[in-house]
Amino acid sequence: MTVDVASIGQSFRVAASELGMCDAAWRFVAEIDAAGGPALVREVRDAHGRAFPVLDAVFARHLAGVRPAVDAAPVAALCHDLKRLVVVGLEAWWLDALVAALPNVELGVLPSGALPGDTARMMSNLPGVTQVGLDRFQRFAGPRSALLTFVYGASGSSAFVLPEWVRAQGPDVRAQFRSFIGWNLLGAPAEVYPRWLIEVPRDQFTDLVDA
Amino acid sequence: MSKHHKHHPHGPPHKRHASSAVTAFIDADALGEALTPWLPAAADREFVLRCVLDEGPAHHRGSNYVLLSLLAKLAQRLGAQAVAPGPQRTFEMRLPPHLEDEIDERAWPVGVPEGVFDVVAPGDPRAAEAMTDCLTDGPPQHAVANVLMAQLLASLLAQVPERP
Numbered sequence: 001m002t003v004d005v006a007s008i009g010q011s012f013r014v015a016a017s018e019l020g021m022c023d024a025a026w027r028f029v030a031e032i033d034a035a036g037g038p039a040l041v042r043e044v045r046d047a048h049g050r051a052f053p054v055l056d057a058v059f060a061r062h063l064a065g066v067r068p069a070v071d072a073a074p075v076a077a078l079c080h081d082l083k084r085l086v087v088v089g090l091e092a093w094w095l096d097a098l099v100a101a102l103p104n105v106e107l108g109v110l111p112s113g114a115l116p117g118d119t120a121r122m123m124s125n126l127p128g129v130t131q132v133g134l135d136r137f138q139r140f141a142g143p144r145s146a147l148l149t150f151v152y153g154a155s156g157s158s159a160f161v162l163p164e165w166v167r168a169q170g171p172d173v174r175a176q177f178r179s180f181i182g183w184n185l186l187g188a189p190a191e192v193y194p195r196w197l198i199e200v201p202r203d204q205f206t207d208l209v210d211a
Numbered sequence: 212m213s214k215h216h217k218h219h220p221h222g223p224p225h226k227r228h229a230s231s232a233v234t235a236f237i238d239a240d241a242l243g244e245a246l247t248p249w250l251p252a253a254a255d256r257e258f259v260l261r262c263v264l265d266e267g268p269a270h271h272r273g274s275n276y277v278l279l280s281l282l283a284k285l286a287q288r289l290g291a292q293a294v295a296p297g298p299q300r301t302f303e304m305r306l307p308p309h310l311e312d313e314i315d316e317r318a319w320p321v322g323v324p325e326g327v328f329d330v331v332a333p334g335d336p337r338a339a340e341a342m343t344d345c346l347t348d349g350p351p352q353h354a355v356a357n358v359l360m361a362q363l364l365a366s367l368l369a370q371v372p373e374r375p
Contacts, residue, residue, distance in 0.1 A: 081254060083316060138307050142316040143258060174266050175351030176304055178258040206261065 003035050009048045012055060017117030020091030021196070022152065022185045025058035026068040038063055053190035053197065054152050060191065070094055074209045075148070075183055076101035082178075084140040086110060086132060088149040089162045090122060094183060094211065098148075099129060108132040108140050112162040114196050134167055138176060146179035152197055153189035154182070154208060160189055160197040169204055182208040230269040237276045239264050245283035248292045249362045255320035259355055267352035275356040282363040286370075295365035297326040302347055302358050323347065323358055324365035 008028070015024035033041050041059055049056030070093045079085055079102055086108040087095060099107060107129045111119050123131045132139065137147075149165045159182055169180050182205040190197075202208060242264070243256050250256040263275040286292065299322030306314055323346065328339035346357040 136310065139310045139313045141304065141306055141310075141314055143255065143304075143318065143320050144316065171266070172305075175262045175355070176306060178254065206257075 003032065003040060005044055005047050008044055009051055012052060017115040018122050021054035022058060023092045025055040029059050029062040050192050053192045053194045056192050057153065057186045057190045069211050070097050072097035072101040078181055078207050079105055079146060082146050083144040084142060086137050086140045086147050088147060088165050088168045091150050091185065099126060108137060110137050110164055112164050114163055134164060137168060141176035143178055145177045146181055147177050148181040148183060151182040151184040153186040154184050154202055155189050157202055158199050159202045160194050161200055163198050166198050166200060179206045180204060183211060184208060185211045233269040233273045237264055242276060242280055249294055250321060259321060262351050263356045267350060271352050279359060282360060286363055286367055289367060289370045291366040291370040293366060295324050295326055295369040297324060299323060300325055300343055305351060319355060321358055321362060324362055327361050327365045330368060
């Protein structure tokens with residue numbers, strides 16, 4: 001199979017808009033490795049890593065022998081007595097696992113506008129899950145409600161998140177939801193400038209769980 | 212310059228401590244344990260304590276801790292370790308007005324003890340309504356702390372006999 005390295009960025013952008021940046025990066029790296037081995041993985045990372053820091057981090061982890069971990073159990077344990085949960089951002093693998101693990105929790109998803117995709121198509125894969133925007137996500141508020149977002153790397157003091165999270169956990173909202181959960185999909189922060197993402201204090205999460 | 216604006220000759224009128232010093236004395240676990248009779252569910256307790264001890268300006272967090280700790284200590288010394296008997300009013304969260312009607316579970320896990328109002332203004336339900344509004348309005352770090360203090364005071368009052 002011939003791989004056009006230059007066009008992968010555009011393909012990745014489309015895939016990431018509907019699957020999530022981390023989900024798409026793991027799928028891409030598996031295909032690229034199958035087509036050209038580690039040399040091609042390194043070439044694609046070198047070409048597109050700075051534009052897509054989550055791709056960069058995932059490709060680096062793949063080259064180091066890491067494979068994606070999709071275990072919703074630790075997050076589900078934090079949500080076991082919740083009535084409602086709003087997930088800020090969309091990462092299809094992890095979200096699918098979470099939906100399956102929380103059959104009794106009313107779920108809302110607030111898609112990111114950073115890489116806008118076809119939300120109708122995305123939500124059709126999540127039956128029973130409600131799409132919400134920044135104007136309506138507080139409909140899920142309450143003493144047995146939580147907000148969750150995907151974290152793309154965290155250090156001792158910082159975490160990297162989608163821009164919508166900054167508003168979603170604002171000062172007015174922090175007393176409307178019981179918990180603020182981060183699900184860290186990447187371990188350490190990205191090696192390249194984290195474009196698409198926002199650095200926030202780690203301690204704004206009541207719980208930060210490594211995937 | 213009026214005399215009220217003169218600085219004291221031995222130093223500034225109000226030394227401001229660093230935020231870290233203001234909140235360094237907060238021991239949320241200790242206060243949580245002391246408040247267990249009023250907030251028996253651990254998840255509710257953590258949520259309420261986060262709102263009064265971790266959110267808002269540092270001086271409010273510190274003040275909430277000091278006053279709640281003192282009341283809890285007094286309640287412990289007097290054996291007031293239960294929610295006071297009598298009706299409780301639902302204490303609702305502040306939510307965006309355009310969504311209020313769509314949220315079915317919006318009450319804080321601690322209510323307002325109605326008995327305290329009868330102590331302040333006996334037999335005056337209108338005053339009780341107004342006092343409830345005062346205690347529960349404003350930023351959550353104020354309102355939630357107000358209601359918790361009212362709970363502790365109600366329990367304390369229930370332990371202390373009225374004097375003629």
